[in-house]
Amino acid sequence: MFEEIREGEGLTVKIQSDLVASGSKELKARLVQLVEGGEKLLTLDFHEVKVIDSAGIGVLISTQNSLKQGGQKLKLIGVREPIFKMLKIMRLDKHFEISGVA
Numbered sequence: 001m002f003e004e005i006r007e008g009e010g011l012t013v014k015i016q017s018d019l020v021a022s023g024s025k026e027l028k029a030r031l032v033q034l035v036e037g038g039e040k041l042l043t044l045d046f047h048e049v050k051v052i053d054s055a056g057i058g059v060l061i062s063t064q065n066s067l068k069q070g071g072q073k074l075k076l077i078g079v080r081e082p083i084f085k086m087l088k089i090m091r092l093d094k095h096f097e098i099s100g101v102a
Contacts, residue, residue, distance in 0.1 A: 002027055010041030012077075016048050019056030028059045035066045042067060047078035057090070064096050075099065 001023050003014045011034060017023055034042060042063070064074045074096040079087070087093055 010043055011039050012043040012045055014045040018051040019049050020051060020053045021055035024055040024059045031063045039072060041073050043075045043077055045078050046076055052083055
């Protein structure tokens with residue numbers, strides 16, 4: 001479902017499936033561990049994500065809120081245009097960095 005890649009002081013989590021209810025619990029649990037472990041920069045790689053639902057949005061918001069409390073940062077890369085538009089409509093682009101829109 002996901003792969004972790006250490007890059008300097010940050011960690012990239014490459015999501016390898018759609019971010020929907022059926023798989024979001026496992027990802028959320030791991031992201032909580034990483035945040036509690038003190039990760040300073042957490043990047044989520046969306047190159048393979050074609051669909052995101054409300055559970056997936058919840059994972060992003062929850063992770064961002066946890067990171068923000070500790071002065072940490074969430075970044076999304078490789079976000080496909082339809083998902084980017086949805087995040088922008090929801091104004092989530094104001095809360096975390098979104099780049100590499102594909």
